[in-house]
Amino acid sequence: MSRAISAPFPPDRRGVASTGWQASESSRARDTGAGRSGGTARAVTRTLSDDPLGGTVRRTVLPSGLRVLTEAIPAMRSVSFGIWVAVGSRDETGPQAGAAHFLEHLLFKGTPKRTALEISSQIEAVGGETNAFTTKEYTCYYARVLDEDLPLAIDVMCDLVADSLLEPADVETERGVILEEIAMHDDEPGDEVHDLFVQAVYGDHPLGRLISGTAETVTPMTRRQIQSFYRGRYTAPQIVIAAAGNLDHAAVVKLVRQAVRGTPLDSDPAGPAPHRAATPAVRTKPATTVVEPKETEQAHVILGCPGIDRLDDRRFALGVLNNVLGGGMSSRLFQEIREQRGLAYSVYSYASQYADTGLFAVYAGCAPGKVDEVLALTRAELARVAADGLTEAEVARGKGMSKGSFVLGLEDTGSRMSRLAKGELLYGDLMPVDELLRRVDEVTVEDVNVLAAELLSRPMSLAVVGPFGAGDFAV
DSSP states (O other): OEEOOOOSSOSOOOOSOSSSOOOSEEEEEEOSOOOTTOSOOEEEEEEEEEOTTSOEEEEEEOTTSOEEEEEEOTTOSEEEEEEEESOOGGGSOGGGTTHHHHHHHHTTSBOSSOBHHHHHHHHHTTTOEEEEEEOSSOEEEEEEEEGGGHHHHHHHHHHHHHSOOOOHHHHHHHHHHHHHHHHHHHTOHHHHHHHHHHHHHHTTSGGGSOTTOOHHHHTTOOHHHHHHHHHHHOOGGGEEEEEEESOOHHHHHHHHHHHHTTSTTSOSOOOOOOOOOOOSOOOOOOOOEEEEEOOOSSEEEEEEEEOOOTTOTTHHHHHHHHHHHHSSTTSHHIIIIIIITOOEEEEEEEEEEOSSOEEEEEEEEEOGGGHHHHHHHHHHHHHHHHHHOOOHHHHHHHHHHHHHHHHHTTSSHHHHHHHHHHIIIIISSOOOHHHHHHHHHTOOHHHHHHHHHHHTTSOOEEEEEESOOGGGOOO
């Protein structure tokens, strides 16, 4: 189980159609399962695409509002199966900080049908793997198995997400595990600096809190609080189930309905929850400098500012800009700071997008005595790009990197499963691969340079972890 950072250039985004899903084929499918409302339930199934670079994508909405998306890839002999819940750390109140992550741990501890050992051993006995992660806006539980073992994976994963016991003894056991995880994270300055930067930008807003919570919030958290969070948030309309690999869509839907029958997810008819709204706008803090003094051998610094949200049409231009600035070994920052001057082992830029805000930042890890020079070079490069922009050749290279990384990232069932779920959960639509590549191709030099002039001229916050004092830096 792990905490996750949003990908710099997410492959899934809302499509151009405002009326919802574009289906090449639509049918109303009758299923034998019945919901709690009584009678024969109906599920609506659509074929979303027959992508030449992938397989057939289908989407079924169950009467409860739970959504099932699959991508059939007959050439594969494995299947990745994921249950995605539209609940993350930003959905917690202050006293609840860490509840989503705490719950992620607890759901693997046992159900009325299985003990914690049986949950893990049944999947491992067929050579499969399971895991989960919590982010600021969603939580994912997933398994990867041979195609013939997909029924087992569906039954196990749906069981633990839908019907976990949350036994008091398990709450106490996992509390200790999570407190150790928090302590371990605090011992990793390269990780800690990212949390410090987010807090510097978002302050007391839920996006600024640690996904894991803190010792001060996790220690007093009660089973009743976690149970209330579980049953209040893990509802069928908030859940997307996605699977990719050698599978049959109708069979997956039938197995999911069987697995959740009689559980809290087998609920009364409801429509799917819409993707997270982009309003009201998130207020960010004025640019500031935050220093965490630590006697480390290496200094870790992040310089950055608020960025754009994930539905902003400029995100394709941002992906290109990020690639050229600090997205690879040929990037400006890598060449200037590492290759030419040898000042840092690791230096890169990244962008994170949420429903209503985003971040753009540069990270560097270097010897404490070289921090001032690294920061000066970083600021100078950002100012240069803001003033002069990128060249046509650089933009072409950045577009090639964006397209290549996206397509190459679809080489396994796990990434394809994630693409389906994120498209549905975060964007309300699934953009075809060819359409996404076309949108990247349409990015112009002017698009990138206008964005660079606006974004890179914003006041920058600085987060530092290393052997320094608060007064050693100035914005």
